[in-house]
Amino acid sequence: MYSQTRVYFPYVSPFDPCPPIRVKTYQVPPQLFMGFQPENLPQYPPMEALRRGVLWPALFSPYNPAPDRGEWGDYDER
Incomplete structure (x- = not known):
């Protein structure tokens, strides 16, 4: 069976003031694998x-x- 998780590597700018997220994942629905x-x-x-x-x-x-996100997703109250 095919994996439903996809991985991609977004562009990281050398001028980005925030720490980069180098690897991102997303899920694809299983019906895509069935005609x-x-x-x-x-x-x-x-x-x-x-x-x-x-x-x-x-x-x-x-x-x-x-696993690295809290209750509010990417929001961090600092």
Whole structure:
């Protein structure tokens, strides 16, 4: 299966006054890897599907918040 996480390296200016973020990541949705939805895909049981927000495991994409961000994202109260 394909990885849903993509990595890119933004341009870092030598004149930027802020410390640079050299590596950034983002998630792509799993339906991009499927042309048409195949027949007879396995399904989660109803309660598990409600917890995960999707009926088919092939279309599940977990939410992984960035570990270095606090409750307010990039906002830092200093």
